[in-house]
Amino acid sequence: MNREQVVTIAALATTFTVVCESCAHDDASGYGGGSYGQSFAGRLDLDLDGGVFLCRRGHTVVVERERPAAEELGSAAAA
Secondary structure, rough: OOOEEEEOOOOOOOEEEEEOHHHHHHHHHHHOOOOOEEEEEEEEEOOOEEEEEEOOOEEEEEEEEEOHHHHHHHHHHHO
């Protein structure tokens, strides 16, 4: 399984734990060995909109920060 994984985190989140879909697929198919698990944790500083991370087995996971809705931006500017 070599498709790109994209995960969205909350706008104000700085840490996350996600399941690597490639690891989950490998484990379900009997190829993963089951020794590392399927989830991993990471950190994305608030000044970054996204980043590329590797799970323990080396699969690429793109993490994107959720953008506030337009109405939220308008109310923040009025405050």
